[in-house]
Amino acid sequence: MTARRQLGMLWGAVAVALVGLGLWARELAAVMPACPFKSWFELPCATCGTTRAALALAQLDLGTALSVNPLATLAWVGLVGGGIVAGALSAFDRSLSFPAPRPTMSFRVLVALAVIANWAYLIAAGT
């Protein structure tokens, strides 16, 4: 099995595992400790809401997920959706083709701004 096919299978397995764990999302989330940063400083950290976004996505509630953490929601959707596509392609022996852009300065600034803007939103929304 080629490395690309293994990657597709692995990504697919991770996506399926995440969807499967979604059935016990509430129970798993209940044993997660509260965010210590938020407990101490009364401000959300940059990843606050990731668990709640996952819980909302497990119930296919995209609107709620986006409202609690937009960037984490996009990441979850990309991870699970991409994994299902990649896994399906690999299962049918189709090779994955990933764009591998050289990160330009503008790309790096864009990613950094996305993270900062997302964090600012979390603080403003009191997530």
Next chain:
Amino acid sequence: MNEPGGFAVSPPAPPEEPRSPGNPWERRSEIGFGAGLIEGLKLFVTNPGLAYEQTLKRGDFLGPLLFGLLIGWFGAILGQIWQLLFQSSILGLFPVDARDQIATYFVTTPMMLVLSMVLTPVFLTIGLFVWSGIHHVSLMLVGALSESESGFEGTFRVNCYGYTAQIAAVVPLIGGFVAIFWFIALQVIGATRIHGTTTGRALVGALLPLGVCCVCFGTLFFLAWAMIAAAFTQG
């Protein structure tokens, strides 16, 4: 170019760089599964620079994943066992009114231990894949991948073999925290060898996800140091 005799003469081929046969774990089909695991682990503990130099830059995902899962599973279970045995001592280090809050981070039950034995491989696989993705984006952002030949596969290998740090869990109480710092060190060494980047970029690439995405880690580190400081003060 043709010689008078009619034979084609090709220019001398440049000397090829000898290719590594792989680290001991990657040579397990030759030396045996157990020997590959033990020798690989020993090499990553005693000489991680050499271990990552020997590591193949690409080839497969499942071999490194299996190594990471075996070591990670061992470390996670051992960590849970220590926690089960010593949790009352750990909680005793904190003021009485803070114990309930701290307990949410430290308390383990025998049922949780059994559950984690079953679920740990699943969580480790998800964790390795997702963390490698975050680490890869971070390395990309700091320009550490400009010379890389192996792309995401290389970062995945760095992290899978970086799980060697999980054996720090053999040390009770502080093993888990030692493992975090050790893992970061292995990520840095691995990224320099596998992606051919500088130590500075590899270090920033390893710390960026902790600093930007997971500020919580900083707070947890603070809690850990407070606990250790309290232990020394009381002792």
